[in-house]
Every structure is written in C-alpha cells, then in structure tokens.
Amino acid sequence: MSKDGAANASPEARRGFGQPGATASLEGVTYRIAPEGGAGRKGTDGAGLTILDDVSLTIGAGEFVCLVGPSGSGKSTILNLIAGLAKPSVGRVAAAGIDVRAPGNDRALVFQEAALFPWLRLRANIEFPLRVNGYSAAECADRSEELLRLVHLWRFRESFPHELSGGMRQRGAIARALATDPAVLLMDEPFAALDMQTRELLQTELERIWLATGKTIVFVTHNVREAVRLGDRVVLMGTRPGRILSDIPVTMPRPRAVDDPEVAALTRDVAGSLASEVDKVAREEADDAWVAPGNRLRPGIRRAVGSRL
Ligand SMILES: Nc1ncnc2c1ncn2[C@@H]1O[C@H](COP(=O)(O)OP(=O)(O)O)[C@@H](O)[C@H]1O
Ligand SMILES: [Mg+2]
Structure with a gap:
C-alpha cells in the first residue's frame, strides 16, 4: 500500500476487492423469543423462551471457527445474530468492532x-x-x-x-x-447435504479458499471430523438453553488428515462430549425408558443395564 494509506486512496482503489477478514464477537449475549402459545410451554416463563444464554465468543480476524452442538443449541442463531438478521435481547454483537444493527455486505451467509x-x-x-x-x-x-x-x-x-x-x-x-x-463468511452446515466424498473435496476447497482470501469463517457443522479438520477452534455448544460448553483450540498443522493420530484423538474427544450432550437432550425429551443409541458403543453400560433387567 502507498504511504498515503487507505484513507487517501482513490474511490476506485477503495472499491477494490481483496479485503481480509475482520473480527466478530458476541459479548454476554442472551437471545429470547416471545412465548409461543403463552407461558407454560416447556422452558418458557413470562419472559419467553431463552434460545441463547449469556454467550460470549470472540472470533479473530481471519480465524476459522467451527461451531458444533446438538440441534437446537443455537448455532444458527449465532450466525443470524452476526449476520444482523436477529438482534440480541441482552448483550452486544459486533463485526470489525462495530455494533451489528442490520445485515451488510461485510458479512455473508452460506446455507446447506x-x-x-x-x-x-x-x-x-x-x-x-x-x-x-x-x-x-x-x-x-x-x-x-x-x-x-x-x-x-x-x-x-x-x-x-x-x-x-x-x-x-x-x-x-x-x-x-x-x-x-465480505470480511466474515458465515456458513450454516454448508456441506451437510453432500455425499461424503464430495464433502471431503469441498472441505479441501474451502480451506484453500480461506487461505487464499484471509476471510474470517464461522462454520456450523454436525460433523466433528469436519470441525477438527477445518477449525482453528472448535466451539462446542450445549442446549436448553443454548450456551458454550467448551472452546477447543486445534493446533495441528494444516492440511490435517483425519487419520493423523492427534487429529483422530481430538475428534474422538469432541465427539464424546457432543454425544453426551445429545444423550442429555434425548433423555429430557423422551420418557424414562430411553436408552441412548450411543450406549451400544459402551459395552460396560450395556452390561450394567442388562444385569438389572
Ligand atoms: N424465531 C424463532 N421462533 C421460534 N423458535 C426459534 C426461533 N429461532 C430459533 N428458535 C428455536 O431456537 C432453538 C435454537 O435454534 P437454532 O439456532 O436454529 O439451533 P441450531 O442451529 O443449533 O439447531 C431451536 O429450538 C429453535 O426451534
Ligand atoms: Mg441450525
């Protein structure tokens, strides 16, 4: 860049493409929706249903952050808040340090x-x-x-x-x-509808595009392997209400092979935490007879259940 800096650039130069990623942040964000069918619905009170509860998340400029969590944990809501399609009930949402008030060209969404x-x-x-x-x-x-x-x-x-x-x-x-x-690319399960081979190809492509453009990416996925393969961080969300359970840095060098022992070990860890959160939701939603499907992978528990039958 010339020593005059961007402020003195010609209008043409200012409109030039290639702007790098910007920060995105949620500070103490609670998101509630009005009670549907009045108070009394599970999880509601007079104040409505709490979708996100006190979520704080700071995403650095050019960072690739993956959000994983059970359905209903507010992942799409976080993207919608950053996109300016929803407004927090409490707290602050900012992009490039500026309060988000509406959608803008500096943030773009990609859906499934x-x-x-x-x-x-x-x-x-x-x-x-x-x-x-x-x-x-x-x-x-x-x-x-x-x-x-x-x-x-x-x-x-x-x-x-x-x-x-x-x-x-x-x-x-x-x-x-x-x-x-845009400085921030918001991706909501963008590869979920693709077959596995295509999905892996697109992961490689996206990583290449990210490295080439330096954009900030907030990427929602159900697929823990995908999250660990792509993210600088994996943010694990919990539900009822939606909140952040853990924020895990992924430090292995790129490109990451899913069968690399370190990558595989972290994937197993995160998948384990996600499975227990999914189990918890299923138990809350089902009656007492619920046996989580994950239990077939845990013979110890299965045996214990069997011994009491
Ligand atoms: N505008 C809305 N009206 C009613 N329910 C909503 C609205 N927005 C989100 N929800 C509910 O909030 C919860 C979280 O939604 P969402 O962010 O889509 O979760 P996720 O993407 O993690 O599956 C879900 O239970 C969803 O049904
Ligand atoms: Mg969603």
Missing part, C-alpha cells in the same frame, strides 16, 4: 441448500449481488471471472444451477457469497 437462482446461469448468479450494489458491467465481469476461477468453476460459467452437481452448486454459492468481498 445452495441459494443460487435457478433461472440464472452460474456467472449471472455470481454477478447478481454486484449488480444490486451498483458495480459496473466491467467490474462485474472481472470479479465473477476471478471468483469462478477461485472455486474452479470457470468452465461452467454458462451452466444453469440444475446442470451442476450438488458440490458444484455449493462452490457456486461460496463464490456468490464472496462476490461483494
């Missing part, structure tokens, strides 16, 4: 189902957010080419989404999310 418009060709899909934001035709063309090459879909630029495989559509969705150059 690729949100590409079926009636637009891939390239037009990626240019769509740029056109909406007033970029010129030349800027749109340059940027969409750069992104299509980044996700290795340049050859398919004229295809419609239905002509692409699920993995290709998700790569297209990532390219579109990156179009306006």
Whole structure:
C-alpha cells in the first residue's frame, strides 16, 4: 500500500476487492423469543423462551471457527445474530468492532441448500449481488471471472444451477457469497447435504479458499471430523438453553488428515462430549425408558443395564 494509506486512496482503489477478514464477537449475549402459545410451554416463563444464554465468543480476524452442538443449541442463531438478521435481547454483537444493527455486505451467509437462482446461469448468479450494489458491467465481469476461477468453476460459467452437481452448486454459492468481498463468511452446515466424498473435496476447497482470501469463517457443522479438520477452534455448544460448553483450540498443522493420530484423538474427544450432550437432550425429551443409541458403543453400560433387567 502507498504511504498515503487507505484513507487517501482513490474511490476506485477503495472499491477494490481483496479485503481480509475482520473480527466478530458476541459479548454476554442472551437471545429470547416471545412465548409461543403463552407461558407454560416447556422452558418458557413470562419472559419467553431463552434460545441463547449469556454467550460470549470472540472470533479473530481471519480465524476459522467451527461451531458444533446438538440441534437446537443455537448455532444458527449465532450466525443470524452476526449476520444482523436477529438482534440480541441482552448483550452486544459486533463485526470489525462495530455494533451489528442490520445485515451488510461485510458479512455473508452460506446455507446447506445452495441459494443460487435457478433461472440464472452460474456467472449471472455470481454477478447478481454486484449488480444490486451498483458495480459496473466491467467490474462485474472481472470479479465473477476471478471468483469462478477461485472455486474452479470457470468452465461452467454458462451452466444453469440444475446442470451442476450438488458440490458444484455449493462452490457456486461460496463464490456468490464472496462476490461483494465480505470480511466474515458465515456458513450454516454448508456441506451437510453432500455425499461424503464430495464433502471431503469441498472441505479441501474451502480451506484453500480461506487461505487464499484471509476471510474470517464461522462454520456450523454436525460433523466433528469436519470441525477438527477445518477449525482453528472448535466451539462446542450445549442446549436448553443454548450456551458454550467448551472452546477447543486445534493446533495441528494444516492440511490435517483425519487419520493423523492427534487429529483422530481430538475428534474422538469432541465427539464424546457432543454425544453426551445429545444423550442429555434425548433423555429430557423422551420418557424414562430411553436408552441412548450411543450406549451400544459402551459395552460396560450395556452390561450394567442388562444385569438389572
Ligand atoms: N424465531 C424463532 N421462533 C421460534 N423458535 C426459534 C426461533 N429461532 C430459533 N428458535 C428455536 O431456537 C432453538 C435454537 O435454534 P437454532 O439456532 O436454529 O439451533 P441450531 O442451529 O443449533 O439447531 C431451536 O429450538 C429453535 O426451534
Ligand atoms: Mg441450525
């Protein structure tokens, strides 16, 4: 950068792409929703249902953080809060140190189902957010080419989404999310609908894209292997109410092989903690006769149960 710095850059330069990741944070965030069907529903009182209870989470600029937890633990809610689609009942949500009040181009969401418009060709899909934001035709063309090459879909630029495989559509969705150059990429189980081979391929692709762009990524997944493979940290969430149970740094060098002993050991640890949280939820939801499916993996417990029958 010139010694004049960004403040004196020309408007063109300021609009240039390639901005790195920014911080995202939740400070003492509680998120409640109004009681549905009035007070008395399980977990409700006059104040409504508490979805997240006093969650504090700081994500560094350029960091890759994975959230895992049972369904209903508020993972999507955390993404929605950072995206500005939901507002905390208590506490503060910030991106790049600035309070989040509404959605903005500095934060983009990617969902499980690729949100590409079926009636637009891939390239037009990626240019769509740029056109909406007033970029010129030349800027749109340059940027969409750069992104299509980044996700290795340049050859398919004229295809419609239905002509692409699920993995290709998700790569297209990532390219579109990156179009306006967000600092924070929020990904809600983006690979959950893909078969295992495609999923592993996309993990490699995402890691490469992350390293190439320096974006901050907050990645929700049910898959502990995926979380340990990709995250700088794995944040384990608990439920009723949603909260953070542990925040585990993952320090093994990248790229991580799932069969690396250290990676495998950490995966087992996290999966064990997640399984006991899932068990807890299942027990609360079911009657006393519930036997957690995980128990078949623990012969000691199974034997103990059997001996009392
Ligand atoms: N706007 C809402 N209205 C009613 N329930 C909601 C709303 N938002 C979230 N919830 C509930 O809050 C809980 C947490 O939701 P969510 O963040 O989607 O969890 P996760 O992504 O971990 O599965 C769920 O039980 C969900 O049904
Ligand atoms: Mg969710």
